[in-house]
Amino acid sequence: MKAINLEEKYQAFEEKWSPHLIAELNGQQVLLAKVEGDFVWHAHEEEDELFHVIKGKLTIDFRDKSVELLPGELLVVPKGVEHRPRAEEETWIMLFEPLGIKHTGGRTTAITKSHYPRI
């Protein structure tokens, strides 16, 4: 049991749109990702998903609006809601969601990861 330093964890990987696992609790997981550019439109049928921006700026598009998140801001995307995260510059996000969730939701694409490395 030791402190998890977010800055150090982000230094451990470079790949964009590739979540890395830093903690598990109560059947949930805490993931870090570096993102830049547009992600794919997707939804998670069974899981709510929390986005927390640590650095940069994340825009989450919905079919009827967009929400911008700056560092120190977070948003819960309810299950079933289609969304597309995107970032104009390199942005660091922290995600809180159930274990076993796929980051591309019901879609399997070229960027879909089947495993989130633990760092």
Add this chain to the structure above:
Amino acid sequence: MKAINLEEKYQAFEEKWSPHLIAELNGQQVLLAKVEGDFVWHAHEEEDELFHVIKGKLTIDFRDKSVELLPGELLVVPKGVEHRPRAEEETWIMLFEPLGIKHTGGRTTAITKSHYPRI
């Protein structure tokens, strides 16, 4: 669905050791608390608990050691593990844990809150 700004939420209350609810997802909750001084020794028999320091410094005492958390650092306390959070100065923390958890665990004390106000 709108951005939750942590700084704004912390401005909404002053009371120490009194968690306030900012989000719910997947049967879990996100709580903010301002803390200063020593909390009580306690354990949560069924729930893991994530502490994330936003401002200040949090020390979590365990029976065999202590862990210090600075801003940008987090720690998961596994269920069943006795712990005592404390802070020498006013410290802002964010907690992730299951809905319905009591912040004083298996103990009911004068500071135990039966309800976490939503802000």
